[in-house]
Amino acid sequence: MQKLFFITKRCDGCQACEVACLEKHSQSQSIFMTKMEQPSPQPRIKVKKSGSHYWATVCQHCTDSMCVRACMTGAMQYSLTGEVSHNTNKCVGCWMCIMVCPLGAITTLNEAKKASKCDLCKDEMTPPCAASCSRQALFYGTPEEYEMKVAGD
Amino acid sequence: MRVIDMHYLIIGNSAAGVFAAETIRGLDPDGQITMISNEDCLPYSRCLTSYYLGNEISEEMMYIRDKAFYTETGIDFQVGYVERVDPDSKSVLLESGEKVIYDKLLIATGSSPFNPPLEGSDIGGIFELRTLGDAKAVAEFAPKAKNAVVMGAGLVGLKGAHGLHELGINVTIVGSAPQVLRHSIDIESAEILTRLLEEDGYRVHINTRVTKVLGEEDADGRMSVSGVLLNTGEKIPCQMIIRAVGVRPNVKLVRDSGVAVNYGIIVDEEMQTSVKDIYAAGDVAEAFDLLTGEKGVNAIWPSATEQGIIAGCNMAGVKRNYQGSLALNSAVICGVGIISAGLVNLPSGEGSVLRASEPDKNFYRKFVIKDGCLVGMIMVGDIEGAGILSGLIRKKAKVDVKYLQHMLVNPIEYPGYLPVERGGQ
Numbered sequence: 161m162q163k164l165f166f167i168t169k170r171c172d173g174c175q176a177c178e179v180a181c182l183e184k185h186s187q188s189q190s191i192f193m194t195k196m197e198q199p200s201p202q203p204r205i206k207v208k209k210s211g212s213h214y215w216a217t218v219c220q221h222c223t224d225s226m227c228v229r230a231c232m233t234g235a236m237q238y239s240l241t242g243e244v245s246h247n248t249n250k251c252v253g254c255w256m257c258i259m260v261c262p263l264g265a266i267t268t269l270n271e272a273k274k275a276s277k278c279d280l281c282k283d284e285m286t287p288p289c290a291a292s293c294s295r296q297a298l299f300y301g302t303p304e305e306y307e308m309k310v311a312g313d
Numbered sequence: 314m315r316v317i318d319m320h321y322l323i324i325g326n327s328a329a330g331v332f333a334a335e336t337i338r339g340l341d342p343d344g345q346i347t348m349i350s351n352e353d354c355l356p357y358s359r360c361l362t363s364y365y366l367g368n369e370i371s372e373e374m375m376y377i378r379d380k381a382f383y384t385e386t387g388i389d390f391q392v393g394y395v396e397r398v399d400p401d402s403k404s405v406l407l408e409s410g411e412k413v414i415y416d417k418l419l420i421a422t423g424s425s426p427f428n429p430p431l432e433g434s435d436i437g438g439i440f441e442l443r444t445l446g447d448a449k450a451v452a453e454f455a456p457k458a459k460n461a462v463v464m465g466a467g468l469v470g471l472k473g474a475h476g477l478h479e480l481g482i483n484v485t486i487v488g489s490a491p492q493v494l495r496h497s498i499d500i501e502s503a504e505i506l507t508r509l510l511e512e513d514g515y516r517v518h519i520n521t522r523v524t525k526v527l528g529e530e531d532a533d534g535r536m537s538v539s540g541v542l543l544n545t546g547e548k549i550p551c552q553m554i555i556r557a558v559g560v561r562p563n564v565k566l567v568r569d570s571g572v573a574v575n576y577g578i579i580v581d582e583e584m585q586t587s588v589k590d591i592y593a594a595g596d597v598a599e600a601f602d603l604l605t606g607e608k609g610v611n612a613i614w615p616s617a618t619e620q621g622i623i624a625g626c627n628m629a630g631v632k633r634n635y636q637g638s639l640a641l642n643s644a645v646i647c648g649v650g651i652i653s654a655g656l657v658n659l660p661s662g663e664g665s666v667l668r669a670s671e672p673d674k675n676f677y678r679k680f681v682i683k684d685g686c687l688v689g690m691i692m693v694g695d696i697e698g699a700g701i702l703s704g705l706i707r708k709k710a711k712v713d714v715k716y717l718q719h720m721l722v723n724p725i726e727y728p729g730y731l732p733v734e735r736g737g738q
Contacts, residue, residue, distance in 0.1 A: 168729060208726050215729035226700070229332070229622070230615040230641070232360040234377030250374060252364055255696055259643045259652045260615060262704030264727045267697055268650075 161242040163280065164205075164290060165306045166216045170297035171207070173214040177289035177298055178203040184281055184288045199271035204278045205289050205298075206267075216298065218289075219244065219265040219278035227257035227266060227277075235275075243282075248274050321628060322405065322413060324395050324566070325421035326350040327359060328614055329595030329621035331378060333419050336625030338386045344629070346388045347413065349405075352444065353392040355382060359423075360614055362448040363472035366455070367479030375445060395422075398570045400588045405566070417590050417628040420567065420578060421621065424560035424596040424612055433526030438538035438553045442473040443560070451555065455480050458552035462486075462541050464523050465557035466493040468644055471506075473555045474515060475646070485516040485549050487523055487541070489558075497642040497653045501670065502677050502693050509647040509675065521545060526554065562597040562610060575599055577610040582634040584624035592628055594620035603637030603707065604656055604688055611638035639707055643696075649675045650696040654703040655689035656681055664688065667714075669721045678721050685711040698725025 181203040183191040194201055205218040221243045228236045228244060235250035236257055253273035257266045266277045281287040290298040299310050321337050323330045326348050334346055357375040364370045383390045394408040404414045426441040428434065438458075440451045455461075455477065463474040466488025474484045486493070492503035493510075507517050525542040540550040562577035573579045573587035577599035584592045584600070595617035599610050616638045626633040643652045657679065659666075664683035670676070674694065680702070681689035686709055690702045702725065705712055716728075 206726075208728075210726075210728040210730075213729065215727070217727055224622075226615075229618040232328075232358045232377075232614045233374070234358065252361065252370060252374075254360070254645065255643045255650050255652060255699070256614065257700075258696060259641055259654070259699050260703055261700035262707075262727075264698040264701045264725060266700070 161221065162301050162305075163221045163243070163303075164218050164278065164287065165299040165301070165310065166218065167297045167299060167310060168213050168215065170295045171214040171216065172295055172297075173207055173209060174294070175207045176292045176294065177205050177216065178207060180288035180292035181205050181278075184284075199269060202267055202269060202276055204267070204276060217263060217265050220263060221278075221280070226260040226262065230256040230260040232256055243280055244277075246275065246277055246279065248272075248276075251275055320345040320416045321347070321419070322415035322417070323348045323419045323421060324350075324405065325419075325423055325595070325597075326352070326356045326390070327421065327423055327595065328377075328617035329421035329423075329598075329624070330419065331356045331382075332618040332621035333421065333594060333625035333628070334386065334388055336622045337629045338388070340626065340629035340631055346386070347391060347415075348383075348388050349391045349393050349395055349407070349413065351392065351394040352446070354445065355380065357445055358614075359443060362442055362445065363469075363476040365445070365448045366442070366452050366473070366476030369476075369479065372445075395566050398567050398572065398591065400570055400572070400591060403590070415590075418592065419621075419624055419628060420572075420586070420591065420593040420597055421595045421617075422563040422566065422597045424562045424610075426556065427559045427561040428556050429558065431523065431526060433528055434556075436526055436528040436536045436538050437531075439526065440553065440555050442469060442476075442555050442557060451476075451553075454553055455482060458482055460485070460549075460551040461553045461555065462523070462549055462551045463555045463557060465555075465559070466490065466517070466519065467496060467557065467559070468494065468642065469560075470555070470557035471510075471644065471646060473557055474510075477555070478513070478515060482553075483514070483516075485518065485551065486510070487518045487521050487543065487549075489520070489522050491520050493517065493519065494642075494644075494651075497640070497657070498651065498691050499657050499679060501668075502651065502653075502679070502691050505672055505675060505677055505693055506646050506649075506651065508672075509649055513647045516549075518543065518545075523554075560596065560612060562599075564597060575608065579608065580620075580635075583627040583632070584620055584635060585627065592624040594624040600635060601637050603639045604709075606637070609638075611640060613638075613641060615641055636707075639703065641703060643699075649694060651691070651693050652696045652699040652703075653689075653691045654699070655687075655706040656683075657689045657691050659683065659689070667717055667721050680717050680721065682712070682714065682717070687712045687717065695724070698727070701725055701727050 290300040527540040528536040529539040578593040596612040667680040676694035
């Protein structure tokens with residue numbers, strides 16, 4: 161299973177990933193129009209300064225996932241390939257997933273009464289957040305690829 | 314009598330049963346799995362009955378798995394009521410007289426509403442809100458009612474009240490405790506919720522009991538509810554009542570079987586009961602608390618699914634230990650989110666408390682610290698990041714108090730490392 165890995169030491173906090181995510185998850189697919197949209201789209205990756213470094217909070221698609229266990233509607237489920245997929249049609253906004261996600265990677269869409277998290281943009285070759293990261297602080301691939309290509313540097 | 318051979322038998326098709334079945338199937342692709350439930354339907358979420366009642370979701374959305382669930386997972390689903398478990402012959406006896414044999418048995422029968430004796434409780438118009446059937450019965454009757462009384466101010470009571478309120482019914486909530494949600498939150502946050510409910514048009518009576526149901530003959534000559542009498546002497550007119558004062562584990566089927574029962578069915582770390590090859594999980598199981606180690610039933614969805622997974626692993630021969638139940642509750646009352654975790658009310662003199670409150674903004678946070686560890690928290694209003702705190706409670710790590718003080722009034726964010734004290738775990 162491919163997912164997003166964040167490499168702290170490469171990140172300079174430019175937040176291009178947030179912008180790319182926001183655009184991708186907007187109805188208009190245009191960053192200039194997102195402010196006008198109702199309900200307003202939210203980025204599913206958030207970059208924050210933490211001490212002397214930056215940290216990007218994004219769903220890690222855990223294999224023994226707390227949110228899948230806590231979800232009382234069956235909206236959070238594993239896909240056949242192992243990602244944690246969130247079916248927003250089933251979501252009722254009970255925030256049980258937010259109650260248990262130890263990374264804080266799930267946010268609220270209050271207007272829509274739905275939870276929101278990274279869906280890995282499965283219709284793209286590479287998720288726009290990773291593609292937009294000029295410093296390659298976001299790596300999209302399998303854990304094995306991550307180990308081989310990134311962990312050693 | 315038909316005797317069927319099989320391997321895994323699961324009684325109950327709700328949270329614990331479904332997650333156990335999926336876990337077993339993942340670990341043992343060839344094993345035979347049979348699920349027995351007394352409800353002839355796909356697995357659904359009991360937590361959603363109030364949403365269904367309030368017309369917020371369709372019946373289809375109640376189901377936590379789709380139509381292909383039983384066939385895709387190769388589960389043999391049977392409708393039946395299990396009367397008795399017989400460990401000697403490794404079988405269960407159904408009400409129909411059928412006997413089903415197992416190698417490994419999981420009891421995931423859940424719990425049922427518990428109703429103390431009440432004068433007039435045989436009158437028509439009195440309901441429970443546990444099953445999909447209950448929700449349908451309430452929804453069918455609701456158009457005849459203008460006023461309703463909900464007995465019980467716990468989560469089921471408040472959610473049921475919300476469902477009726479959505480239908481335009483005037484709801485009075487009657488709770489015997491000194492606050493609403495007494496098992497999950499503290500008195501300060503309960504006061505915020507009570508105010509929100511009253512502002513939205515609910516009437517909330519705490520420290521109050523219904524002593525008698527009043528009835529009158531309807532047009533067909535049947536007795537139906539016309540009101541309730543409270544212990545304060547006040548009469549509240551209503552046409553329907555939901556009883557939601559509490560639940561009891563469904564343990565009847567193991568009576569005299571040798572399976573040890575205290576309040577629920579006692580299980581060990583592997584979710585196995587006192588009898589080999591019989592496991593229990595979910596609302597019926599009495600496991601132990603993660604923080605206190607005390608035995609007890611923690612009847613919440615996340616515990617049921619986790620226990621189901623642990624039981625499923627051990628039944629399929631993969632050893633996995635349960636870490637203990639953590640009290641976790643999330644509710645949305647009048648549009649305001651409330652999340653609580655762990656021990657929210659320590660006995661006076663124990664531990665310390667950090668608190669931030671802005672009642673007019675519906676914002677409240679309370680962190681309970683004991684021996685340097687975060688052991689409990691309540692968040693009202695902005696609930697994002699709650700899992701970071703419940704994760705810290707689960708880890709039992711010594712937490713940097715400065716971090717907690719910061720989190721008390723700021724957005725809760727994961728800083729990329731565990732904010733534990735130096736020298737901590």
